Amino acid sequence: MKKTTSLSFLVIVLIICNLLGCQSQNVQPQFAFTCNPYLQNLNQNGITIMWMVNNNSTSWVEYGKTEKLENKATHSESGMIDVNPGIQKVVLKDLIPGTQYFYRVASKEVKVHQAYKVIYGDTLFSETFSFTTPSPTTQSYSFLAFNDIHSKPQFVNDIVKRENGFSFAMLNGDILGDINAKDEIEKNMLIPFSSYFETGKPFFLTRGNHETRGSEARSLSKYVDTPTGNYYYSFTYGNTRFIVLDCGEDKPDDNQFYFGLADYDKYLMDEAEWLD
Numbered sequence: 001m002k003k004t005t006s007l008s009f010l011v012i013v014l015i016i017c018n019l020l021g022c023q024s025q026n027v028q029p030q031f032a033f034t035c036n037p038y039l040q041n042l043n044q045n046g047i048t049i050m051w052m053v054n055n056n057s058t059s060w061v062e063y064g065k066t067e068k069l070e071n072k073a074t075h076s077e078s079g080m081i082d083v084n085p086g087i088q089k090v091v092l093k094d095l096i097p098g099t100q101y102f103y104r105v106a107s108k109e110v111k112v113h114q115a116y117k118v119i120y121g122d123t124l125f126s127e128t129f130s131f132t133t134p135s136p137t138t139q140s141y142s143f144l145a146f147n148d149i150h151s152k153p154q155f156v157n158d159i160v161k162r163e164n165g166f167s168f169a170m171l172n173g174d175i176l177g178d179i180n181a182k183d184e185i186e187k188n189m190l191i192p193f194s195s196y197f198e199t200g201k202p203f204f205l206t207r208g209n210h211e212t213r214g215s216e217a218r219s220l221s222k223y224v225d226t227p228t229g230n231y232y233y234s235f236t237y238g239n240t241r242f243i244v245l246d247c248g249e250d251k252p253d254d255n256q257f258y259f260g261l262a263d264y265d266k267y268l269m270d271e272a273e274w275l276d
């Protein structure tokens with residue numbers, strides 16, 4: 001008898017809750033950009049554009065030499081166009097050196113993604129931004145280099161405003177203090193830097209030893225794009241060849257504070273072979 005009464009009470013509560021629309025655990029946040037576009041791997045003929053959204057989506061970039069944005073690019077692997085939450089990544093190829101390009105990014109929410117059924121939600125478009133590909137004849141330009149910011153990026157904005165004629169930025173390591181959660185990469189690096197660089201100046205990143213530390217250090221590479229896919233690489237800007245090296249951790253692999261998870265001797269040998 002007591003059980004029946006409790007059940008009746010629960011049913012009444014559920015009916016009232018339903019009438020009031022209080023189904024909070026089922027409410028999805030509105031589909032939105034969570035990080036503005038940031039530019040990676042700029043070279044004379046290409047660039048990688050990355051940004052973030054808060055739900056499963058498929059994305060593209062509209063771009064061109066005028067604001068008509070007459071070209072469209074997507075990112076696919078093995079014939080499948082990307083559908084994923086979080087980081088969105090599109091590579092533009094066959095660009096002309098020394099040319100200004102305009103672009104905007106678009107993400108279409110994928111609410112249901114099954115073998116024989118796909119249901120789309122809203123499509124988001126960014127504002128139109130621009131970037132300029134480097135020319136091999138460029139002899140004079142400037143870039144900014146930052147390191148040891150240790151998750152306190154706020155002062156970078158003042159420097160960027162003061163030196164706004166720069167062509168790109170080098171993030172030379174220890175931009176983050178450590179990486180214990182993915183949102184530290186977003187909150188302390190990508191969201192502020194995409195804003196400071198006004199979605200028009202690319203940055204090149206390599207790791208500091210602090211960016212090898214924490215449970216999400218292994219995720220960092222997914223948020224950036226480099227010519228080799230590694231933290232060591234080279235690139236050309238104007239008349240200059242840059243070589244970017246990664247020293248990994250700062251102590252021997254068997255140091256007690258690496259807890260048996262360091263393999264940098266092998267990594268440095270691979271890197272030396274690449275450099276050679």
Ligand SMILES: [Fe+2]
Pocket residue numbers: 148174208210
């Ligand atoms: Fe440091």
